[in-house]
Amino acid sequence: MAGRRRKFWGWGFEDQQPPQAEVERTGLAAREQLGFGPAEVERPPRLEELDLPGPRVEAPAALAEICATDPYERALHTYGRAYRDVVRAFRGHFDNPPDVVARPRDEHELEGVLEWCAEAGLAAIPFGGGTSVVGGVEARVSQGAAVSVDMKAMSRVLEVDRESQAARIQAGATGPELERGLKEHGLTLRHYPQSFEFSTLGGWIATRAGGHFATLHTHIDDFVESVRAITPTGAWESRRLPGSGAGPSPDRMLIGSEGILGVITEAWVRVQGAPAHKESAAVLFDSFSDGAGAVRALAQTRLFPTNCRLLDPGEATLTASAPAGTALLVLGFEGSGEVGAAMAQALELCRAAGGRPRERRGDSEGAWREAFLSAPYLRDTLIAVGVLAETFESAITWERFDGFVDAVRGATENALGGEGRVTCRLTHVYPDGAAPYFTVLAPARRGEELDQWEQVKTAASEAIIAAGGSITHHHGVGRDHRRWYDRQRPDPFAAALRAAKAAVDPNGILNPGVLIDP
């Protein structure tokens, strides 16, 4: 794959960008399907058109070999992949590129990079796949200059323990890389965030990424057996333990720390054999609320479906060709043991809640996953044809569920001014609540996309916080969610986290502005 480069402005590899004629065809067809009418089609930027400010610092000689300052690398590392990131990149706006991109190949080189940053007063921004949708890797920092610390050169499966079903994997391994390494041993992690192809184990752990499993193992948190990170004051490594009660979990403090405490270099994660048994089904409901009632019953009966995605009628019609006006539950069970009995019980509960099981249609999970992983590619095309495409997610307990979804949807629709659509699905479910995931599709106000996005994002986020939800279930906090996160997290916890950071990162170099201010 040497030489295969990722698009510096959008999703995927450069060779995956469709020809402009296809962008036009697909994009305009999508606009029509969404009822948005025709629009001018824009072309993506070209690297040679970019006018990046020059790097303000130069890497020391000892690090020169692993540091890059060319426009491609700096542009690629400027943003995550949120809607507003792609819009800015699409328009060629790269205002705060990192000055240097460093690619340590081992912990020793990583330590060298952090030492340099500490001495020179530079921000060090850990970078995995660069797929943040919350401004987690963007160099909006108070320091003069910033180094993007790209972990992709540390991407190996280092050790596999078949007996304990666990593997030690470097933080820079992407989803496909680590699954390839595990497959040689007949094992799999089965953690599939939408960014799976490009995001990394370290990024997942740093941001508490949500994956494949709708229940039990909803976040990467649940797969972590131990973590190792390099902090500016030394290595932070926990023991490999299947469970522990020795003080507050050191792992849980790193998990979700979004690069402010240390750079995760490797982790032991719990893996498993490929599931020998799978069952899937689809169930129609008259309303999202009815479907949610069934999902609640499933979760509270502790049936633990692997897949339990409930699409509201808008989303079901658009993405899964369900009959108009019906909600659709995509249900799956998998395991090394039999799962037929669990599926039978689940369908029973669905029927009792008014659900109508649909006839089986092939590998619905495989089809779902393919569509799921291709969505970010489509978004690049939607942006070219002037469609605002934003997603956000939260979590809420069941007793507030219906009101929460209505309030958030209403506030978001209101911010759109009657144009566009807001749909909702459940991605992860719990005995005590669920994680609603919202998708916004609207005609973009060309040239004013960032203001328009800001209005929508603000309205949605205000509604989420006011109604008691979490500003994020699995997208992370980064810089973009700070305003609302600051109202969500307990003040003494923020004080504790700030002090903890100062203790391990005394110069405040690590991802400044994310989660907390100094």
Added chain:
Amino acid sequence: MAGRRRKFWGWGFEDQQPPQAEVERTGLAAREQLGFGPAEVERPPRLEELDLPGPRVEAPAALAEICATDPYERALHTYGRAYRDVVRAFRGHFDNPPDVVARPRDEHELEGVLEWCAEAGLAAIPFGGGTSVVGGVEARVSQGAAVSVDMKAMSRVLEVDRESQAARIQAGATGPELERGLKEHGLTLRHYPQSFEFSTLGGWIATRAGGHFATLHTHIDDFVESVRAITPTGAWESRRLPGSGAGPSPDRMLIGSEGILGVITEAWVRVQGAPAHKESAAVLFDSFSDGAGAVRALAQTRLFPTNCRLLDPGEATLTASAPAGTALLVLGFEGSGEVGAAMAQALELCRAAGGRPRERRGDSEGAWREAFLSAPYLRDTLIAVGVLAETFESAITWERFDGFVDAVRGATENALGGEGRVTCRLTHVYPDGAAPYFTVLAPARRGEELDQWEQVKTAASEAIIAAGGSITHHHGVGRDHRRWYDRQRPDPFAAALRAAKAAVDPNGILNPGVLIDP
């Protein structure tokens, strides 16, 4: 129950202490069964014999109503309930009693107590059921004087959310108190540590207590939806969320904090209906290692038994009348849905691993729980007849399991000098490992019990740490495990925790010496 008092020196209520003749009969019979021969039988201490140092401080007038300084209260709050605690208390040695016992009835009074402690430079030691077995509530502090902050006056179930199956419960509620409150609503927490009768929700959360469930919900951690604590710098309260990915979990930082960051006052916990379906079985194995192999297969097949206790031959013979030389697996499944299929699969896996299912014999879970909860009562009797009775637990991944158990058992037996017995059972199991729980029973060296205990404890703990285990799976760290915990936890994490504590407890009043030093 007004007027019913707990024994100040041992387990249970005063009216539960058997007559001395019965202590003699039961105790000497136990000695004989253990092969230890006859011994002198000692009498427990009487309150009026105690010679406590006088309190060094007086509560301010505003707190006088909730503060006590009488010998009974101070003696009751001097120790936890470890073997060495009961031995010291039994002998009437109360060297470091708290100066004052405060019983706040609400958060306002609690804040008053903490303010007083901060102003007067007193240690404030949160006290739930006082059942710590790791020196977690003992006033071995650098401050001149100490206040035991007993949370028992805050013991109500405040709110029940049937729709989300969650309840808001005050930290001082004991197991029976909270189960009684939940039962009115047809709900149950089903968290049964061995200290269930006396320990409290707040204590469980502060120490990451292990409970009833052998899989999935092994620790109280897994039931916590949100926590509220009072720190010296304000209230630390998380939102009620079924799941979240917003930064490092604020709850996970309080869970296991053992009173050093704040005093937990209440929590929302996930509850459920009483299980409608239960299955239990017992399976014999030729060896502990064979049984562990079966347990590993069960756990890795993700069957999630509720009960999965594997007793080694020594323990099986002694406590469950299994044939000599065989290990015994006590297996249980429960749920609101059917569990028969899971049990059938589990027995299949056991047979494949060489297990021989025993005929069913009534409610083995109920019998087990009764015996389990009565063990601490028996220990008081064993101490009277000169039996050293100590337990400790750890966790280890499967690939090191057999060697770990052998090493820890061997080191402990060695420290006993060939007298007594060390048995092992598995209490909680995971796909990647298990939690071995060791019981030591040996003839006590009368008058030198503490030295003897120290030798055994040191040998066992050194072996645990050297072999890669955790110094505790669910007993906590407290003051007694500090030496080994300090070698287990990552140094940068300790620095972070120390700084976090200083930020929320700037005067260092909360449970000093536990987990970290200032």
